[in-house]
Amino acid sequence: MNPSYSPHSVVLGGSGFVGSHLCDRLLEAGHRVTCVDSLLTGRRSNVAHLDGRSDFRFVEQDICSPIAVDGPVETVFHLASPASPKDYYTYPLETLATGSTGTRNALELARRHGARFLLASTSEVYGDPEIHPQQEDYWGRVNPIGPRSVYDEAKRFSEAITAAYRRELDVDTVIVRIFNTYGPRMRAADGRALPAFVSQAFAGEPVTVHGDGLQTRSFCFVSDLVDGLFRAAMSGEAGPINLGNPEEITIGEFAQEVIDCIGSPSELVFTPRPVDDPTVRRPDITRARTLLGWEPRVPRKDGLKRTIDYFAVELGFESAQRRVTDRASRRRSAPAARSAVTVPS
Numbered sequence: 001m002n003p004s005y006s007p008h009s010v011v012l013g014g015s016g017f018v019g020s021h022l023c024d025r026l027l028e029a030g031h032r033v034t035c036v037d038s039l040l041t042g043r044r045s046n047v048a049h050l051d052g053r054s055d056f057r058f059v060e061q062d063i064c065s066p067i068a069v070d071g072p073v074e075t076v077f078h079l080a081s082p083a084s085p086k087d088y089y090t091y092p093l094e095t096l097a098t099g100s101t102g103t104r105n106a107l108e109l110a111r112r113h114g115a116r117f118l119l120a121s122t123s124e125v126y127g128d129p130e131i132h133p134q135q136e137d138y139w140g141r142v143n144p145i146g147p148r149s150v151y152d153e154a155k156r157f158s159e160a161i162t163a164a165y166r167r168e169l170d171v172d173t174v175i176v177r178i179f180n181t182y183g184p185r186m187r188a189a190d191g192r193a194l195p196a197f198v199s200q201a202f203a204g205e206p207v208t209v210h211g212d213g214l215q216t217r218s219f220c221f222v223s224d225l226v227d228g229l230f231r232a233a234m235s236g237e238a239g240p241i242n243l244g245n246p247e248e249i250t251i252g253e254f255a256q257e258v259i260d261c262i263g264s265p266s267e268l269v270f271t272p273r274p275v276d277d278p279t280v281r282r283p284d285i286t287r288a289r290t291l292l293g294w295e296p297r298v299p300r301k302d303g304l305k306r307t308i309d310y311f312a313v314e315l316g317f318e319s320a321q322r323r324v325t326d327r328a329s330r331r332r333s334a335p336a337a338r339s340a341v342t343v344p345s
Helices: 017-028 044-050 085-090 091-113 148-170 191-203 222-232 251-262 286-293 300-314 318-339
Strands: 008-012 034-038 056-060 073-078 117-124 173-178 205-209 215-217 240-243 248-250 268-271
Touching: 008 017, 008 091, 017 034, 017 222, 034 044, 044 056, 073 091, 073 222, 085 091, 085 148, 085 318, 091 117, 091 148, 117 148, 117 222, 148 173, 173 222, 191 205, 191 251, 191 300, 205 251, 215 251, 222 286, 240 286, 248 251, 251 268, 251 300, 286 318
Parallel strands: 008 034, 008 073, 034 056, 073 117, 117 173, 173 240, 205 268
Antiparallel strands: 215 248
């Protein structure tokens, strides 16, 4: 290969929260990137900073229509889908279509170009699990007709057709299962727990927690996740491979961490738990560690601060966040000042 040649990656769902960070990572690695997004739930602003680059191209398109990309393509990343409960409750048919017709079109794009194909699946294929932590050989416990099924079963079908294309048509594929991810560029009103907690805490409103708050999740910072996606795509592995942070926390504890980090007077209030809401969620990442040399690096405390700083600007609470930062700085300096006092004997 010509040493000056830049590999070409196509990112479907590339203006979404995770997809936009993946575009950044690929460009940093010297790839040319074509970002394809219908903007149903993605935001053009997430990749606006890449406009004008000769190695980046944005295409507004629904992948339920055939996908045409000029020139050679080395890798196709399929991240397209509504991914938060609020979004797939709002767009149930579109979610199912993206997981079925859209995934087949994405696989056909990879097949035509002889490209490596990465499917961004989800921990939701495990449903409300009876095995904890969740390993890749666990088949899951999913309600196939419940309100969450439009997303869960769309992703399970996506995995099935990806595996079939690998077996029957020799397409080079890898399946990764993404667990809860957070970071800058999340939409404040997307219905996920963290944006809701941050928005309410900044406003000084009660922070709403579903159920008793004892259900658990495992939160991975977006830069760590994107590193895992990149490693999986560049590997020769087929998967499935879990990508997520194995550090588990209850939703109630997580909400309180957000309140404390912001310095908000908000208190927790508890509301009815959604239908089929998983009780536990924690990945076993043995495969990712062994096969990809990957594990999360960003501590939740650091990732949470970076995410809250982003939302402070996004929601217009910069001055409030500066006051919190000043208070935290004064608290950190206070013990040092006290330690300098000499106590008479």
